[in-house]
Amino acid sequence: MTETDGDIVLEVRDLSTWFETRHETVKAVDHVSLTLRHGRTLCVVGESGSGKSVTARSILNIVPKPGRIVTGQVILHNSTLEWAGGKPIDLAALHPRGRRIRTVRGREIAMIFQEPMASLSPVHTIGSQIVEAIRLHRRMNQAEARALAVEMLDRVRIPRPSQAVDSYPFEFSGGMRQRAMTAMALVCEPKLLIADEPTTALDVTTQAEILELMKNLQSLYGMALMFITHDMGVVAEIADEVAVMHQGRVVEHGPVNAIFAAPQHPYTQRLLNSVLVLERRSHRALGRSLRPGADTILDVENLGMRFDSRRGLFRTSGEGAVQALDSVAFSLARGESLGIVGESGSGKTTLGRCVLRILEPTSGRIRFKRRSGEPVDLAALPAPAMKPYWQAMRLIFQDPFASLNPRMTLLQIIGEPLRNYGVASGSELEHRVATLMQRVGLSPETMRRYPHAFSGGQRQRIGIARAIALKPELIVADEATSALDVSLRAQILDLLLDLGHELELSYIIISHDISVIRYMCDRVAVMHRGRIVEIGETGSVCDDPQHPYTRSLISAIPKPDPRQRGRTGRIRYQPNGAN
Amino acid sequence: MTARSPAATGDPLPPDTVPLGPAGSSSQLRLMWVQFKRHRMAMVSAIVLIMIYLTAAFCEFLAPFSPIAFNPRYTYAPPQQLHLFDRDAAGQLVFMPHVNGYKVTIDPVALRRTFIVDDKVKHPVGLFVASEPYQMWGLITLRRKLIGPLVKGDPMYLLGADRLGRDMLSRILYGTRISMTIGLIGVTLSLVLGIVLGGLSGYYGGWIDHIIQRTIEFVLSLPTTPLWLGLAAAMPTNWPPLRIYLCITIILSLIGWTSLARVVRGRFLSLRTEDFVTAARLDGAGESRIIFRHMAPSFISHIIAEVSLAIPGMILAETALSFLGLGLQPPMVSWGVLLQEAQNIRAIATAPWLFAPGVAVVIAVLALNFVGDGLRDAADPYRQ
Numbered sequence: 001m002t003e004t005d006g007d008i009v010l011e012v013r014d015l016s017t018w019f020e021t022r023h024e025t026v027k028a029v030d031h032v033s034l035t036l037r038h039g040r041t042l043c044v045v046g047e048s049g050s051g052k053s054v055t056a057r058s059i060l061n062i063v064p065k066p067g068r069i070v071t072g073q074v075i076l077h078n079s080t081l082e083w084a085g086g087k088p089i090d091l092a093a094l095h096p097r098g099r100r101i102r103t104v105r106g107r108e109i110a111m112i113f114q115e116p117m118a119s120l121s122p123v124h125t126i127g128s129q130i131v132e133a134i135r136l137h138r139r140m141n142q143a144e145a146r147a148l149a150v151e152m153l154d155r156v157r158i159p160r161p162s163q164a165v166d167s168y169p170f171e172f173s174g175g176m177r178q179r180a181m182t183a184m185a186l187v188c189e190p191k192l193l194i195a196d197e198p199t200t201a202l203d204v205t206t207q208a209e210i211l212e213l214m215k216n217l218q219s220l221y222g223m224a225l226m227f228i229t230h231d232m233g234v235v236a237e238i239a240d241e242v243a244v245m246h247q248g249r250v251v252e253h254g255p256v257n258a259i260f261a262a263p264q265h266p267y268t269q270r271l272l273n274s275v276l277v278l279e280r281r282s283h284r285a286l287g288r289s290l291r292p293g294a295d296t297i298l299d300v301e302n303l304g305m306r307f308d309s310r311r312g313l314f315r316t317s318g319e320g321a322v323q324a325l326d327s328v329a330f331s332l333a334r335g336e337s338l339g340i341v342g343e344s345g346s347g348k349t350t351l352g353r354c355v356l357r358i359l360e361p362t363s364g365r366i367r368f369k370r371r372s373g374e375p376v377d378l379a380a381l382p383a384p385a386m387k388p389y390w391q392a393m394r395l396i397f398q399d400p401f402a403s404l405n406p407r408m409t410l411l412q413i414i415g416e417p418l419r420n421y422g423v424a425s426g427s428e429l430e431h432r433v434a435t436l437m438q439r440v441g442l443s444p445e446t447m448r449r450y451p452h453a454f455s456g457g458q459r460q461r462i463g464i465a466r467a468i469a470l471k472p473e474l475i476v477a478d479e480a481t482s483a484l485d486v487s488l489r490a491q492i493l494d495l496l497l498d499l500g501h502e503l504e505l506s507y508i509i510i511s512h513d514i515s516v517i518r519y520m521c522d523r524v525a526v527m528h529r530g531r532i533v534e535i536g537e538t539g540s541v542c543d544d545p546q547h548p549y550t551r552s553l554i555s556a557i558p559k560p561d562p563r564q565r566g567r568t569g570r571i572r573y574q575p576n577g578a579n
Numbered sequence: 580m581t582a583r584s585p586a587a588t589g590d591p592l593p594p595d596t597v598p599l600g601p602a603g604s605s606s607q608l609r610l611m612w613v614q615f616k617r618h619r620m621a622m623v624s625a626i627v628l629i630m631i632y633l634t635a636a637f638c639e640f641l642a643p644f645s646p647i648a649f650n651p652r653y654t655y656a657p658p659q660q661l662h663l664f665d666r667d668a669a670g671q672l673v674f675m676p677h678v679n680g681y682k683v684t685i686d687p688v689a690l691r692r693t694f695i696v697d698d699k700v701k702h703p704v705g706l707f708v709a710s711e712p713y714q715m716w717g718l719i720t721l722r723r724k725l726i727g728p729l730v731k732g733d734p735m736y737l738l739g740a741d742r743l744g745r746d747m748l749s750r751i752l753y754g755t756r757i758s759m760t761i762g763l764i765g766v767t768l769s770l771v772l773g774i775v776l777g778g779l780s781g782y783y784g785g786w787i788d789h790i791i792q793r794t795i796e797f798v799l800s801l802p803t804t805p806l807w808l809g810l811a812a813a814m815p816t817n818w819p820p821l822r823i824y825l826c827i828t829i830i831l832s833l834i835g836w837t838s839l840a841r842v843v844r845g846r847f848l849s850l851r852t853e854d855f856v857t858a859a860r861l862d863g864a865g866e867s868r869i870i871f872r873h874m875a876p877s878f879i880s881h882i883i884a885e886v887s888l889a890i891p892g893m894i895l896a897e898t899a900l901s902f903l904g905l906g907l908q909p910p911m912v913s914w915g916v917l918l919q920e921a922q923n924i925r926a927i928a929t930a931p932w933l934f935a936p937g938v939a940v941v942i943a944v945l946a947l948n949f950v951g952d953g954l955r956d957a958a959d960p961y962r963q
Contacts, residue, residue: 358857390861403854407876420863466862 008037008077009191009224010059015072015092017051017058028054028491030248036192043235045229046245047271049487052228055245056194059226060105061096078191079108107137110185114197118178120169120270126153127165130184137157137188152183155220156213159576166372174208179213186217193218194226199234203343203512208556208570211238218311230486233558234245235261241313256562274487275560278515281538282490284497296371297356297366297474297506298332303364305354305530324350326427326530334371334473336508337500339538342527343553348510351527352476355508356395357386368393371473374431376510391421394467398479400459404451410437411447414465421470436465438497457488461495468499476508481516495519514557518542526550593735609693611880614957621953624946631943635756639715642749643727643735646912650734650744653928656681656694658739658747663702677701678728691929704921723942739932741920750912751936756915759943761897762890768832769866770886773839773867780840781847782870795837803834807849807896811905818910827906831896842885848876888951891944914940 017029028051044052057063059074074091081089081103089248094101098474105111121129130149134140140148146165156179169177178198185193195214199207215238218225227238235242239256244267252265263269305325324347327487332338342348354361361379369375370392376541378389404413414433417426424432434444440461451459468473477496481489484549497520500507509521517524518538525535526547534547545551552573617620634641665675680700684693708727715721728735738747780791810830814823850856851874859873894914900906901915902922909916917936920926926933 356861358861387863390863395858395861397854397858399854403858405855405859405873405877408873416859416864417862420865420868466858 003401007037007039007079008035009038009071010077011075012036012055012059013073013075014075015055015058017054017063017067018070019067022067027248029058031072031419032245032248032250034226034250034253036226038191038224039218039222040240041218041225041227041238041240042243043237043239044245045230045232045271046244047487049247050245051248052107052197052245056111056196056226057227058112059091059194061094061101062108063093063096076104076108076191081108106185106190107188108190109192109194110134110188110190111194111196112178112181112198114200116174116181116201117169120177122169122431125166125168126172126180127410130165130180130187133184134187141202148187149183150562152187153180154181155186155217155443156183158183166421168320170291173206174202178202178206178210179471180218182210182213186221186223190223192224192226194228197229197230200225200231200398204558205343205552205556205573207234208558211558212570214238231558232272232560233487236560236562237558239562244271260560260562266532271487272560274490276344277490277559278486278493278519280518282494282497282519284494284501284520294334294336296331296367296375297334298508299365299367299369299375300331300355301329301365301367302363303328303351303354303366305350305359306338306362324530325354327441328527328530328532330525330532331534332474332506332508334506335500335504336523337521338509339521339524340510340527341512341514341517341524341553343512345529347530348527349362349478350530352395352508352510353479356390356393356476357381357383358395368474389418391470392472393476394470394472394475396460396467396477397465397473399483400463401451401483403463404459406450406452407512409448409450410442410462411464413451414447414469417466417469423470432469433465439468439499440465456484457492460484460488460492464492464495464499468503468505471503472505474506474508475572476510478510479512480509482513489516490519496520513522514542514554526553601717611957615953618949618953618956619862620949621956624840624949625953627942628950631755631759631946634752635759636711638752638756639713641725642746642752643724643737644746644749645711645713646745646750646753647910648745648749650740651922652683653681653734653736653740653744654692654742656734656736656740656744658932659696659734661737665701674696674784675708676704678704678737681734702735703729704735705729705736737929738935741930741933747917747932750938751914754914754936755914755939757824757907757911758892758894758897758915758940761824761831761913762893764908764945765828765835765893765897766889768829769836769839769889770882772836774843774882775913776836777840777843777849778847778870782851786847791840794884795840798834798837801834804899806834807831807900808903808905811900815906820908824907825912827900828893828896831893835893839882839885839889843878843882846881847874850874850877852873853921881955884951884954884958891951894940894944894947 002363012032012034015029015032019026019028019307029052032051032055034042034044034055037548044055047051054063054067058069060076061069063069063571069092072092076089076091078086079089083100083103089104090364091101091104094104107404112370120126126145130152131142131145134145134148135142138145148521150161150165153164155253158164158176164172168178172180182198198214199210201209211234212229214225227234229235235256241451242252242254242256242259243250244252244259244265246267252259252268254264259268260272287571303325304323304327305326307322328347328351330338340348340351350359353359353379355366359380360383364379367375367376367388368378376388381389391574411430411433414436415429418429418432428464430447433447435448437444442458442465444454451462452493454462475496480496481492484492494515496507499505501524509517511517514524523536523537524538525532526541526545526549527533528549534541534545536546541550542554545554548571552571555571617799630824631870661676661678663674663676664672665677665696667673677703680697680702681696683696684695685691686693704726705728706726707723708729710724710727711724712720736746736748741747741750776791780788807830811827814826818826856869856873859869864873897906897913898915898918901913902918904919907916914936918934921933921937
């Protein structure tokens, strides 16, 4: 083990990082060993709480309190630092706030974080922040450093780098910020770049660009790359080797093809399976056919929504208005599920909220037909008249933490609609809530507990129980699974599909994740800048997209199959008159 | 609110059910209490505060003397030490609480009186001693005090005496009642104003918000000290002390409500956009149910914390006004009134114990601040 070939940049040996509080010890990293090689990419993959970020931070010895490296070594080979004298350095043994470790950070090992805005200072220009990073580690004067900064911005393909160097982070988009962060990380030509979920906060098309950039830069500089992600698609796209982490341990470690083709550990198998399941249409959805002659439950015409800039006493109006929805039209048959897909800011959430009249649309018609009754234009109703319709159309929220009142028990939360609409009360209410909880897979004994005792997946089940309590006809699910780990997604979607059969529900599934939509929707509408650019059968839109934007979106999605890497070309969408 | 723990039955659990910890069924109050207990300073301060308010409630019984009983013989008498043991005739240590008497000498040149502790003279002191009849809370006539000299008329000045030979300890204990309650009453008034106006402002927004916010900005722009001085000076001096006391609290809370209103408005604004409030609307909850059942529990704890931080401000304001002679007037006894005695140089030079009420103010204000801090940390046990 101690014999090293020249390729090895960093070795993590038997590393354990524990978080010790008065009551318990959390073993965030538990006897982890990793090897990072020159010019190779190691993907550390795992679900939330598996210890992958803490591993990265332990390497740089920046573990947040009360965390502590308990055992193990982090050996940096072939450093060019003078004080090390060419010998391997054990980073874990250095003082976390000492001078020596500081010379390693940024110079030998650089790190990129998930949220680029939080790691860039908002009050300094991009250029001055890069120049500072350069001058901390290299002997250069101001002018040379600035020239290098411009060159780096050019390398990470930021347009017009000589002007961009003087812009502030808020003038950059999310993808541009992540590029700038990458430029800053690479100025000192580190031997190892640690990227902690660098693309998670980005849209898929931007993610594809950043991944491509990372690959190009790696072949240019030859550094080792440690890439932390929870997304198996990204792993398939970029990894040479994969380490699968679960509850602080590396459960499986190997070359990417071997991991994807023949996973050994049951956890890896489960993880991969839950990703692959979402690669095709659910058998539950396949078996479900629309009743012939089903009526139209929802018919949306020419829906428009404009967010005016806030008008105040001393403010002039008219500027900064945003057209969030622009003549959106679709119809939904009873029992059908329609997917709405789009990137952030495309107006998909606004559409869902306008249909439910949580937001007031500025124009258009929303015709909603209850099972017994005539179609009613919801957009024309006065706000108080909406209450009876909210009984028939319900919303499932994205955030399973924010959407449940922390001060109420499950009985109160799930019983709230039943109580308010006068459906049940007293022991009858309790009985109904128990039935609902059982239906969504929660144990009814827990009905007097508060939501904070439940995990994310369980909370989303609570939200579903609340949504179906009134036997609705239409459910709008706004990113209902995007806050959940991938292994839970299929479970929740299956639950929704089963409930759809049982209660003859129609769904509007809003998601940025096309696999969720492919899994359960009959039709899909693709949104871009407030408009529906394409709408059609899910299969035909996913496999044979017509609109150029849809094509670029589909081509940007990483496939969880390393053998397909590089086979599908990226298509870039350049709408007229836009950047 | 019964903490019924679910009995384990044979029902099959769904695949991703994790066993719930004991925290799962605890209510908000329980979680807050656990969190509050972790804040050491707040716990100690809470005990101190309880003692202070008990003193305020039972000051007649605790104080050895009446606050207006004076004795010209003991003008500016220094504090005496309370001895618990004494030697009897055989030289054995026996339990006999006592204080030593004073020997008074008069400097022939300066005509200054100096007190020297006289070891020979011992005035025995006891618990539950008989006293002049006095009225507890103005209702019950009592004839016993917690502590006092066994022989009527013996001097006992544990914290010294003032200009008229009145017992400082008794006066501070009596002052506790006025000073500590003025904060409570004033804050209650500001709280009512603050919650109503801040709530309207935050929940409805729009022009209501505009008007209330501009009013708050106007009130905050008024220079407070001259305003207090003006209002206090406008009160007729021949009013009974109780009415002056009430007016002072009203004046203090007229300024104090603004910050509370802003806190309440901010809470409403941030909660209004929370997903669970939208969910409550979709669940068909009416306006008042949304406010009182869904939103209020999430900010009531913050408001309690905010209130406990506002009381010290009131206490300090009363002290400052009274110190300047514009607040409460003698014969009412508050810490601020007592500090008036410490205004001149002579007091500082010869009778530093006249500052004792200031020490009481500092202890009370610090205790309230720590408790407020602890409450604020505990207010949101779910955000941990």
